[in-house]
Amino acid sequence: MRFWGAALIVPALVAVVGTAQAQEDMAEKFGQRERVRQVSISPDGQRLAVIEPAKGAGSLVSVITIATGASQPVLTAKGGNEQLGRCDWALPTRLVCSVHVINRSPTGLAGFSRLLALDADGRNMQMLSDKMRVRAQGASQFGGSVIDWSDEEGSGRVLMTRYQSGEYQTGSLLGRSGSGVAVDAVDTVSLKRKAVESPKDGVVDYISDGRGHVRMMISQTETADGYTGNTYNISYRKTGSRDWQSFGTYVSEAGLSSGFLPVAIDPALDLVYGFDALNGRSALYSMSLDGKMTKTLVYANDRVDVDGLVQIGRSGRVVGAQFVTDKRQTVFFDPALKSLGTALAKALPNHPLISFVDSSADEQKLVLWVGSDVDPGGYYLFDKATKQLAEILKLRPQLDPAHLASVKPVHYKSRDGVDIPAYLTLPAGSDGKGLPAIVMPHGGPGARDEWGFDWLAQYFAARGYAVLQPNFRGSTGYGSAWFQKNGFQSWPTAIGDVDDGGKWLVASGIAAPGKLSIIGWSYGGYAALQSGVYEPGLFKAIVAIAPVTDLEQLREDSRYYTNFRQIEAFIGRGDHVKSGSPAQNAQKITVPVMLFHGDYDQNVDVGQSRLMAGRLRSSGKTVEYAEFPGLDHQLADSEVRANMLRDTDNFLRAAMGLQEAD
Numbered sequence: 001m002r003f004w005g006a007a008l009i010v011p012a013l014v015a016v017v018g019t020a021q022a023q024e025d026m027a028e029k030f031g032q033r034e035r036v037r038q039v040s041i042s043p044d045g046q047r048l049a050v051i052e053p054a055k056g057a058g059s060l061v062s063v064i065t066i067a068t069g070a071s072q073p074v075l076t077a078k079g080g081n082e083q084l085g086r087c088d089w090a091l092p093t094r095l096v097c098s099v100h101v102i103n104r105s106p107t108g109l110a111g112f113s114r115l116l117a118l119d120a121d122g123r124n125m126q127m128l129s130d131k132m133r134v135r136a137q138g139a140s141q142f143g144g145s146v147i148d149w150s151d152e153e154g155s156g157r158v159l160m161t162r163y164q165s166g167e168y169q170t171g172s173l174l175g176r177s178g179s180g181v182a183v184d185a186v187d188t189v190s191l192k193r194k195a196v197e198s199p200k201d202g203v204v205d206y207i208s209d210g211r212g213h214v215r216m217m218i219s220q221t222e223t224a225d226g227y228t229g230n231t232y233n234i235s236y237r238k239t240g241s242r243d244w245q246s247f248g249t250y251v252s253e254a255g256l257s258s259g260f261l262p263v264a265i266d267p268a269l270d271l272v273y274g275f276d277a278l279n280g281r282s283a284l285y286s287m288s289l290d291g292k293m294t295k296t297l298v299y300a301n302d303r304v305d306v307d308g309l310v311q312i313g314r315s316g317r318v319v320g321a322q323f324v325t326d327k328r329q330t331v332f333f334d335p336a337l338k339s340l341g342t343a344l345a346k347a348l349p350n351h352p353l354i355s356f357v358d359s360s361a362d363e364q365k366l367v368l369w370v371g372s373d374v375d376p377g378g379y380y381l382f383d384k385a386t387k388q389l390a391e392i393l394k395l396r397p398q399l400d401p402a403h404l405a406s407v408k409p410v411h412y413k414s415r416d417g418v419d420i421p422a423y424l425t426l427p428a429g430s431d432g433k434g435l436p437a438i439v440m441p442h443g444g445p446g447a448r449d450e451w452g453f454d455w456l457a458q459y460f461a462a463r464g465y466a467v468l469q470p471n472f473r474g475s476t477g478y479g480s481a482w483f484q485k486n487g488f489q490s491w492p493t494a495i496g497d498v499d500d501g502g503k504w505l506v507a508s509g510i511a512a513p514g515k516l517s518i519i520g521w522s523y524g525g526y527a528a529l530q531s532g533v534y535e536p537g538l539f540k541a542i543v544a545i546a547p548v549t550d551l552e553q554l555r556e557d558s559r560y561y562t563n564f565r566q567i568e569a570f571i572g573r574g575d576h577v578k579s580g581s582p583a584q585n586a587q588k589i590t591v592p593v594m595l596f597h598g599d600y601d602q603n604v605d606v607g608q609s610r611l612m613a614g615r616l617r618s619s620g621k622t623v624e625y626a627e628f629p630g631l632d633h634q635l636a637d638s639e640v641r642a643n644m645l646r647d648t649d650n651f652l653r654a655a656m657g658l659q660e661a662d
Contacts, residue, residue: 027649030459031642034395039379041367043314044092045360047120048367048381048392051084057630057637059084061097063120064392066381074122079637080630081600085113088146090188091156093120096128096146102600102632107560109602114143115160117188126191130162130184140165147183148208149314156188159208164199181205183214204232209267210315213237215289216262216272217244227565234262236289239270245291254570255446255476255486260287260295263309264318273298273309273318281305281479284321299331305477312337312356313363319356324477326409326421327451328353340382344368347389351375353452367392373407373425376453396455403428405461407451410468412504420497421478422470423449424510425461436658437466437511439502439531439539443522445487445494448475456519459645465652466510472497472527487523488551489572491580495534498527502538515656517541519648522604522633523548525595529582529612532589541655542589543648545596546604546633549583549612551576557605583608586615592622592655596644598631624651 033053040049047063050071054060057079064071075097077084085098094117101112115128129143140163148159165179183197183206197206197214207216216236221229230253235244250259262274271286276295283300287293299306299321310320310330319334332338337356344354351370357379358367364384371377376396382389405428411419426432438460442449449469457467471478474487474494484490502518505511518539520528525547532542548554551571558567571577578584593616597609609625616623626647628640635641653660 026459026462027642027646028638029398030455030462031640031645032396032398032638033636033641034376035397036379036393036395038086039357039367039392040086040088041358041360041365041381042089042092042120043361045362045365046092047089049087049089049095050393051087053636053638054079056080056639057632061087061095063095063122072121074118074120075116075125080632083632088149090117090149090151090158091154094118094156094188095120096158096188098143098145102602108557108605109600110141111602112141112143115146117156117191124189128160128186128188128191130193147206147214148210148212150208150210150212152212158186158188159183159196159212159214160186161206162199185212202233207262207265207272209265210317211267213267215265215267216247218262223565225565228562230566230569232259234260236272238289238291239267247287247293253566254489254572255483256480260285262287264311264316265289266318271296275306277480279479280481282307284309298333301325303478305479307477310356312359312366314359314361324448324450330354344370344389351377353377371395371453372401373452374404375401376455399458403462404453404458407454407457409451412470412501412508414473414497414500418473418497420470420472420501422468422501423451423457425454425457425467425469426510427461427464427466430464430466432466433509434512435466435510436464436515436652436656437468437502437505437517438652439498439505439516439518440467440469441472441498441518441520441524441527442469442475443520443524444476445474445523446476446483447523448477456521456645460519460649463649466505468501468505470498470501472501485572486570487527488548488570488580489576491530491576492534495527495530499531499535499538502531514540515658517543517652517656519543519545520547521545526582529589529593530580532591532593533582533585536588536590539591541592541594541652543594543596543651544609544612545635545644546598546601547582547595547608547612548604549608550581552578552581553583553608553611554604557607583612583615586612586621587619589616589619589621592651593624594648594651595623595625596628596635597625598628598633598635600630601633603633 038051050062052060059077061075062071062073081102083100087097090096097116103110117128118125144161146158146160151157162182180199180201180203182199185194185196202219204220205218206214209215219233221231223229232250234247236247250261260274260276262272265272271288273286275282276285278300282305284298284306286296301323306323308322312319319337320330320332322330351372353371355369366382368380378394379392405425408424410424414420448471472494487494502516518528525544528542528544555571558564595609597606599606613625
């Protein structure tokens, strides 16, 4: 593929599967994990590091030589309680990868992370995270993160955070009392460390300027009983200074925030980009770091939140901003990338979702992700010098875009007259009338659905169902008024919007009478179950994957963690805690329920599903419960996902009296 002037000439994508998918293998095809989870390019643009799925829930890091296409596996994780995070390049021949381990403790699951450094051939693997000190007063769960990849000397030096607890020494007063996050300059080859920022009480993060200078420090307050608070005090430094000055305060409580949240520094302009509220929505601002604190609006949208920065290069240079109306959109500040983005959009008209993923140090080679509603997407490599665009890997090569279902943005009225945005997926080739239908609320609740490929929705559309994904009130992306008090404290509004989506499907003739069901994951599972409490019988079957089922239990699940007071504030106190807990109202549910959960779930404890299943059985209700040993919140195992899809389809068909699809 070659870039000519302002247009890209790209041949049509070749279908991977040329015939209609057989019923017996449809679940396997849709249940397969994505072939690629992350791609990063080496500083010299010669190699790619790719994280791929391995056996079961495992992951594999492979290094691909771009010139030859040769691939070499260099690191594996078995999955379950051992997961790979990211892999990025410190040198053209040296990788830094994060590993996450989950351990069981008397108080629940405890996660630990560490950074490893290894050569591009998998050799010379070393622990990059600082070793635990023998006299440390507390365990260091988190092995730090790289906040600056700049390396003028080419030695593989990075700036990385390190948590240090206080230390004690028996029979002595000489222990270290300081605790908090520090910053070290670490040579990723020799492992030599040099302290850049000493640990300070309450400090939780730093922001570098991408040129090796720490410019901002973020501290988190502590409650009277020792938990982390909801207020963040932010400090900054002027160029060339080591003195900290007050920048401002950011507050996050019950999912709502106030104040300027800094994200990325532009050293050339001597300013920081961040987000702050404007007319009840999140907007992108810049703030000068020269002492004048000049605040400038960079970009805002009068309909939705501006929710992301576009950054590129090893310095994380800010080149644009993103927001989602019906579809995700990017506004570029960089003229060259704006032109490239326009050319890509013209050359790939059927793939309107384009993201810049990574680049070489000189930004001459760019890794892109390209996709759409009917294409799960894939990674491409663009070479500015040769003007060539080459496909690297497809995410789901086993699926044929020609046989996937298009996704249409729609709106429906809530019971109080509010327009609720949603996405409707109809079976390919269907007239969209008289279908079995599924309402599929998203997780979060601090999240939203977006236009694009969704493997769950696409599977059920392929099986003949209409699927509606509502962005009910309580979703993020539409401003603070839409978010309300969050989807737990404002559950009657959120669940009412979800239920009204089901009623709209029936009233519009899309759903056949009596052929309506609901499926959700995480908060979506909570919404599915709570809909059965709120309006019993509206949905003829309920499927909940890794759901929250009891708000008081959710509060208690966090008691032994530092964020307990934040979780407590998010859930709130009052009558809504009991009335908004499906497990406390299981007797009101009148339809069959199916539950799925992994027992290594750190997001939602498996006890939530165990409790719900027990309460339903005690109330004489019909419930099927599948628990998966060693799997986390994502159930990231292709065989497990395929079985879950197949079992769910059979469960829905039985509950709604449907015949087996062809």
